[in-house]
Amino acid sequence: MxxxxxxxxxxxxxxxxxxxxxxxxxxxxxxxxxxxxxxxxxxxxxxxxxxxxxxxxxxxxxxxxxxxxxxxxxxxxxxxxxxxxxxxxxxxxxxxxxxxxxxxxxxxxxxxxxxxxxxxxxxxxxxxxxxxxxxxxxxxxxxxxxxxxxxxxxxxxxxxxxxxxxxxxxxxxxxxxxxxxxxxxxxxxxxxxxxxxxxxxxxxxxxxxxxxxxxxxxxxxxxxxxxxxxxxxxxxxxxxxxxxxxxxxxxxxxxxxxxxxxxxxxWPGRLQRLSLPSGHKMILEAAHNPTGLDKIIPELINLISTEYSMQKTCLIFATSPQQNMTAMMDGIATICDKIGNIELILTKPHGGRYPGVEPKILLQYPWPTTEIHHYQHVRDALEMLLQKAPEKCGTILAIGSLYLQGNILTYLGLDGDNDLSLIPKDSKVVEHSKGD
Structure with missing residues (x-):
């Protein structure tokens, strides 16, 4: 070297x-x-x-x-x-x-x-x-x-x-x-x-x-x-x-x-909720394998149904290669079925150890929705969504690779020290007495 x-x-x-x-x-x-x-x-x-x-x-x-x-x-x-x-x-x-x-x-x-x-x-x-x-x-x-x-x-x-x-x-x-x-x-x-x-x-x-x-x-x-x-x-x-x-x-x-x-x-990218200045609401979840996705689905569905009352959900999905890709996509399809009124956006994470799965490959799966878009770059998917009025998007839910979540946070400018800190400075930290 x-x-x-x-x-x-x-x-x-x-x-x-x-x-x-x-x-x-x-x-x-x-x-x-x-x-x-x-x-x-x-x-x-x-x-x-x-x-x-x-x-x-x-x-x-x-x-x-x-x-x-x-x-x-x-x-x-x-x-x-x-x-x-x-x-x-x-x-x-x-x-x-x-x-x-x-x-x-x-x-x-x-x-x-x-x-x-x-x-x-x-x-x-x-x-x-x-x-x-x-x-x-x-x-x-x-x-x-x-x-x-x-x-x-x-x-x-x-x-x-x-x-x-x-x-x-x-x-x-x-x-x-x-x-x-x-x-x-x-x-x-x-x-x-x-x-x-x-x-x-x-x-x-x-x-x-x-x-x-x-x-x-x-x-x-x-x-x-x-x-x-x-x-x-x-x-x-x-x-x-x-x-x-x-x-x-x-x-x-x-x-x-x-x-x-x-x-x-x-914990950035892990069931992370964002409220953007534009009024858009986002949830980022790095369920990066089928087992992790299956475990988080009930929590995601409950979160969206109880705290996000919007009529529509835009789901961004991008993933790294999987041992069982069909199982991964089955999990995403389950979310689409349970939430309903889904606009599905397929894209590709960048910057990972392995190249992300091509959107055109993901597109071949029999998704339970007809409103599907695919983009080669995450930024293009975000630009398409964020130019819409918040009520037209509903909740923007991003699921898949950790690198996908990193791509999103970087695009949004949420990659500073405070954004990535475990306890951001604007948190109301409770005072705890020492030694008891």
Whole structure:
């Protein structure tokens, strides 16, 4: 890799490395960086759906407790700094650049070529170390066992719901995927796992926890301590995250302010409601796979029927490639059927790891509405809708890829620090007494 002087140029060049699961490069760079995180409690979260929301809730709870924290999540919707939130706010560009510069120097000196994801993860570790934060929350990128985040010396691991995804990388059956994700368990440390209906789920997690030691990165060979949590059927995605966060806080002996955290949390692109100056009303939901979409449908339908009384809904749909594309489109069709009077806009997300599905391909599905438009770019779809009077659009509902939501927020100019903060400055933050 060429020796680019500017850290941003170098970071951009790391994308050429592509995606590379494995711990060798990250573990070596961590050793060379020689970070001190002895005062930091590290929480590591994996799963197929809900892991980002769980991480965001925990970070917001810590912020309300006045506990310093860094949240690492991916992908970013609008700009790379939002992958690292300090106290809920995207990290300052200069702080991020300094961290990347340190990784760049160590990488070039050691002839190690990290991926883009690995660099952003290492930057989060550097920033957490330099700011001596009390808590560091890490969202797994993909899988668990070989994800770069597994190199962090986590004190607590959490597993959200797991579904069949990324089978080309993680394995072709659900049991193999459970094994990969459960491997975020750390020797001698607790792991909280959401109970699933999959046969042998608990047995698989326990077996992985019993043998979770990885010689490259772990100290000690004790089994992880399993805590299984039952989630009632029909529980919403946000409530499920709340239940898991409650258990995590109990294990960490931290006060729960989750009711307030949930009320105040601004988690961009996740059931996010927008009221535009033009009078248009929007809901952004990044249900990015069939399982996540099925889980959010009742909540979406209830939200639109109870809080949005407009006669019409304009539904923007764009998605990245899916293991089961038909199931994804079936979910969108279900929403169309349940809401009724739908104008469907098919488009393509831009900026993701994989090219978005072409609108002309989505158009071939037998949609239960005749009012359908398709656009190659999200901006064209938005321009078409927003030039209409608000009452002609009704509720604008955008569903699909996280990158779709990022495209929308960027187009609307809602990509500043405050827009992307977990607790925006205009929120009425409740005063909480410390130490009780």
């Amino acid at each position: 060429p020796d680019y002087a500017d850290p941003r140029d170098w970071l951009e060049m790391t994308k050429e490395t592509g995606m590379a699961l494995g711990l060798q490069n990250t573990s070596q760079l961590l050793k060379l960086l020689d970070l001190n995180l002895s005062n930091t409690t590290i929480i590591h979260v994996a799963g197929s759906n809900g892991k980002g929301t769980l991480c965001a809730l925990l970070a917001t709870n810590f912020t309300l407790l006045d506990q310093s924290n860094v949240l690492f999540s991916s992908p970013h919707l609008c700009r790379v700094e939002e992958r690292i939130r300090v106290g809920g706010v995207p990290v300052r560009a200069d702080v991020f650049d300094e961290a990347v510069k340190k990784i760049q120097l160590v990488s070039l000196a050691s002839n190690i070529a990290p991926t883009f994801f690995e660099v952003t993860f290492l930057a989060a570790m550097i920033i957490a170390s330099e700011q001596n934060v009390r808590f560091l929350i890490l969202e797994t990128g993909l899988g668990g066992r070989l994800d770069a985040t597994r190199c962090a010396p986590a004190d607590l691991a959490l597993l959200t719901s797991i579904s069949l995804e990324h089978t080309d990388i993680l394995g072709g059956d659900i049991n193999q995927i459970i094994k990969e994700k459960a491997a975020i368990a750390r020797p001698g440390k607790p792991i909280i796992a959401r109970v699933m209906n999959t046969i042998d789920y608990q047995k698989i997690v326990e077996e992985v926890a019993q043998n979770c030691y990885q010689s490259l990165i772990d100290v000690g060979k004790q089994p992880a301590q399993c805590h299984f949590i039952e989630i009632p059927d029909g529980t919403t995605a946000r409530k499920e995250a709340h239940i898991l966060a409650e258990q995590a806080l109990a294990i960490l002996s931290q006060k729960s302010l989750l009711e307030d955290a949930e009320e105040l949390l601004n």
